[in-house]
Amino acid sequence: MADSLDGSGRCDLSLTVNGTPQTVRAYPMQRLLDVLRHELQLTGAKEGCGEGECGSCSVLFNGALVNSCLIPALQAEGGSITTIEGLAEGPQLNALQKAFLECGGAQCGICTPGMILSASHLLDKNPTPTLDDIREGLAGNLCRCTGYMQIFEAVARAANEGVARPRTPA
Amino acid sequence: MRFDPSDYELIAPGNLQAVVSLLAEEPRQWLPIAGGTDVMVQFVAGKLASRKLVSIWNLPELRDIEVLPTEIRIGAGCTYTELREHIVIAREFPLLASAARWTGGIANQNRGTLGGNIVNASPAADSLPALLAYEAELVLVSIRGERRVPYLDFHTGYKTMQLQGDELVRSICLRRNFAGHLQYTRKVGARNAQAISKVCIAALGRLRGGTIEGGTIEDVRIALGSVAPIPIRLKEVERLLRGKLIGPELVAQTRQMVAAAIQPIDDIRSTAKYRSAVASNLVAEFLEQLRDNGNAA
Amino acid sequence: MTEHVVGTSVPRKEGRDKVTGAARYIDDITLPGMLYGATVRSQIPRGTIKTISFDPKFDWNEFVVVTAEHIPGKNCIALILDDQPCLADGKVNHPEEPILLLAHPDPHLLQKAVDAVAIEYDPLPPLFSIEDSDRCSQVIWGTDNLFKTFLIEKGSVEDAWAKADYIVEGEYTTGAQEQLYIENNGVIASFNADQGLTVWGSLQCPYYVHKALMALCNLPADKVRVVQVETGGAFGGKEEYPSMIAGHASLLAMKSGRPVKIVYDRLEDMTATTKRHPSRTRHRTAVSRTGQILGGEIDFTIDGGAYATLSSVVLSRGTIHAGGPYFWPSVRIRGKAVATNTPPHGAFRGFGAPQSLFAMERHMDRIAQVVGISPAEVRRRNFLKPGQTTTTEQTIREEIDLGKLLDRALELSNYSAKKAQFARENPAGWIKRGMGIAAVLHGAGFTGSGERYLASVVGVEACANGSIRILVSSTEFGQGTNTVLCQIAAEALDLPYENVRIAQPDTDQVPNSGPTVASRTVMVVGNLVRSAAFGLKQTLFASGLLGSLHSPEEFRAAAQRHVATHGALRSFARYEAPEGVFWDDQKYRGEAYATFAWAVYVAEVAVDLSTYTATVEDFVALQEVGRVLNPVLAQGQIAGGVAQGIGFALYERVVWQNGRMQNGQMTNYIMPTSADLPPIRVFFEEMGNIHGAYGAKGIGELPMDGPAPAILNAVENALGTPFDSIPLLPEEIFEAVSKESPAELLATGGE
Secondary structure: OOOOOOOOOOEEEEEEEOOEEEEEEEOOOOEHHHHHHHHOOOOOOOOOOOOOOOOOOEEEEOOEEEEHHHOEHHHHOOOEEEOHHHOOEOOEOOHHHHHHHHHOOOOOOOOHHHHHHHHHHHHHHOOOOOHHHHHHHOOOOOOOOOOOHHHHHHHHHHHHHHHHOOOOOO | OOOOHHHOEEEOOOOHHHHHHHHHHOOOOOEEEOOOOOHHHHHHOOOOOOOEEEEOOOOHHHOOEEEOOOEEEEEOOOEHHHHHHOHHHHHHOHHHHHHHHOOOOHHHHOOOEHHHHHHHOOOOOOOHHHHHHOOOEEEEEEOOEEEEEEHHHOEEEOOEEOOOOOOEEEEEEEEOOOOOOEEEEEEEOOOOOOOOOOEEEEEEEEEOOOOOOOOOEEEEEEEEEOOOOOOEEOHHHHHHHOOOOOOHHHHHHHHHHHHHHOOOOOOOOOOHHHHHHHHHHHHHHHHHHHHHHOOOO | OOOOOOOOOOOOOOHHHHHHOOOOEHHHOOOOOOEEEEEEEOOOOOEEEEEEEEOOOOOHHHOEEEOHHHOOOOOOOOOOOOOOOOOOOOEEOOOOOEEEEEEEOOHHHHHHHHHOEEEEEEEOOOOOOHHHHHHOOOOOOOOOOEEEEEEEEEOOHHHHHHHOOEEEEEEEEEOOOOOOOOOOOEEEEEEEOOOEEEEEEOOOOHHHHHHHHHHHHOOOHHHEEEEEOEOOOOOOOOOOOHHHHHHHHHHHHHHHOOOEEEEOOHHHHHHHOOOOOOEEEEEEEEEOOOOOEEEEEEEEEEEOOOOOOOHHHHHHHHHHHOOOOEOOOOEEEEEEEEOOOOOOOOOOOOOOHHHHHHHHHHHHHHHHHHHOOOHHHHHHOOEOOOOOEOOOOOEOOOOOOHHHHHHHHHHHOOHHHHHHHHHHHOOOOOEEEEEEEEEEEEEEOOOOOHHHHHOOEEEEEEOOOOOEEEEOOOOOOOOOHHHHHHHHHHHHHOOOHHHEEEOOOEOOOOOOOOOOOOOOHHHHHHHHHHHHHHHHHHHHHHOOOOOOOOOHHHHHHHHHHHHHHHOOEEEEEEOOOOOOOOEEOOOOEEOOOOEEEEEEEEEEEEEEOOOOEEEEEEEEEEEEOOOOOOHHHHHHHHHHHHHHHHHHHHOOOOOEEOOEEOOOOOOOOOOOOOOOOOOEEEEEEOOOOOOOHHHOOOOOOHHHOOHHHHHHHHHHHHHOOOOOEEOOOHHHHHHHHOOOOHHHOOOOOOO
């Protein structure tokens, strides 16, 4: 539980981020997006729209894909967050990241962290998605550069890898 | 940034009893926030008037889906994802499962709750026509205990409802009566995903006998969203349809009645004339399907 | 000649950072002591400022406040006409016009502070449309609201009227379109008296910003430094606009002595920054019995918003492209850019051509109907052939066969069979389907003498450790600049792609290779990279340190040795206009572009008459682009451009009220999601290009031109009802269809 120590309204919140326990000092209504970016310097999650439409702030919260721009910090307490920074295994890219590179799934790259997390979430739930499944799974992530075609290819390729399925910590 | 987190208070008592006690002790002071997909959008836009919020996210008492022989009880804190993935909802309440599927994207479905959709009471809310068609009953809870309210009576006007200042929606009950009905639902938005509806329809129908030529209409319920300040059931239209054989004349009559029964508006997303025309078309399409397919397989 | 790097799909040079979240965009960067800046903007479209008052409940001493009077240099955003103020000085001419600036350490306080500045105005009557501006009921700019006009005349249009068997008229309009890069505009500015001003930002053209800041801040060239950081999409929306936001941050930084970051949120970005110019095109065409264009008049008008900014150049390109890929024996094209009291419109991929080509390609279908031939045939009979001249009398010198391109596109899209099938199936059911064609051209590089004027310079450097670095001001914002330029250098130097890097575009470090616009980067800048790289190689050969058949290790050793012995090793190349290329700026006649790319696009569209919604179900994008230097990147560029074109046609409407955008949020400004787009099937023809690096032509903007008219042609095929205005929304289809009886809703016949 959070305790307000200094009366300023900020409180200490404990969460696990990319497998590492963290304690941050934040206002209960601070957005999880801002906690990640400013308190933890994890700038992979981006603000594109501020209203949960573009998905560039997507992270995994207890394994579920969420828009971090819409989550108050207090509600993230005790939770386990995975950001884009938590996907690669050290210098080794995971299957999705490799596929995005090979297939041209990233152009300007601003939607890419959210898009890859979204795809990761999709493949966790559905390891053999159809094209329609992929379209639906990614419909909450807007990309202005690619027209989505090469993103679909990347996700399909990563799905085919099968063995090298993205690891998503619970 | 148009918002300042330091201007707001958010607490999370962690159980239903504590929340309803708080709502009783300080009436109309605390805004409940569940998944936040509506409240947080207002907050970020600098438009959230309520400065004190109480989190009802993940309250165990609101997360259950209870399957009983004659009804299911869906906790108001269940997310759209949970609705989609629940086998009984998917099988017996496809109007609701579909509405959950086309609310926002996956990320919003993982956080948005059925209770939130009801209480936010947007005229364009995706799940509400389904609840009207199924004639849901709401269980409302407060420090005084629980009471049941037919959902048909719940919304009294634009953003006004039969919810006391210290009450929460606890669960949504749906009677398991519709296995034999044709279930038809469509959402019309500006795009295929992540769209606020311009018109949406949730309808149920059953023909008598279900012969090859089609029987007369035995039961019909038609609910529409985005065509009035609240989601509505077209009771007059249903009265006209009951007991009739579906044919071109009846469909034409129905179209006229639909247009008369709704009050769509011009707004930033669409026009009244368009909404009216589409609403009529969707009802006509429903009747076509009812005539052609009879009842559910 | 077999190339080893060019023509292959090497991975994106900065791709790894992008897929790991390591790429740092401007809002990911914080400097010590940094303040946040915000802009107080006009709430009215036109008027004079009466009073500005600061609510006393704020401690304004905590804030840095900048108004027009604090501007050290000239209060304008230097671009072409220099008519746009950086901060309004007594007068405002559009909603959201910047009036004053605030900065504070706490970004959450800024909006409250902005709200606490009360401004009183004396409003003046505003103009909001091309028609209003034409009428001149108010003069809001210059003497006649006209930013610019162009006139192109070829042959005798009067003869054409005399010979015409048909005269076909049409009016076609396009609305504003928001670039909608997913990363909003943002900059950080820092100033100290010794080093001067440094600005980091999300931008396309560091030297444009550099020029603007010199004038605004009254600083010499060597006291202004502009650095582009990773940029999350631009599409033209960060071509000229960044000079404004950079100017704002710079003024705050200079006044406060602290770094200042300004990053817009989506609402501010959408309502205050540039959009694609709305347009109106009127065609009147003399046509022969067999469907041949004899001549005609084209009136092309664009709405420039409140200030001139880039409207003259957008107008130029739109006017030159207005005749499409067709032979006009005679034509009179009038181009006009007019002023309205809306935020100035600006660069967006295509830059005038999508507007005028939309009209041309809708008009071709109209001509086909009047004459009684098919849309494919009318195009076939009018396509430019090698040896013929364009509307500006530029001779087509390359062996392009547009008829063959059309054939291939029709085959790839199964056009004829589908059209016939739809004609059979459409009468029954709610869904009507149709096929539509669009044929376009797109000139690559700056118009006419533009490239000569730019005089771009490129450097290739061998570093002390023997690695290679490209020095250009050309920026990466997703389209592949870094990757393709490195490919070109690697090819020229016989090195692996991995051994070549590209320097961050920093005006302190790189020469001015021109703006990253006009589809010029691969073609023009790439060619200079190639030259500079050859020059470097020659230097090493001449030094005796390297033989002509060398391994990468030998190259590295030679370069290291050379640098150690002689110091910095840099080879520069400067643009030189090709011989025999002539352009008359007065008559707007001659070689408008070094080369054109050509395309034929085919759209398959389904219109659901229960909801009046048009959806693209299949899309074939076939283009001739000289040489594809990186297939994966090129396909991605075309697919992305087609997606924006589909948005332009069917989804993206700006809702205006009193000159202000009302739907400035992603909820209500609708771009396609992954659930909305058809398979976009991309195909290339490659005929080479003597003016482009390794035969490449520019391709970035080409895909924007064809989709909208192809789609509207398909809708007309499906419904039998013409639509001549985009975006075409279901509400408009409903209006048109509800006026007709159901029996008329049949597809037009097949070929």
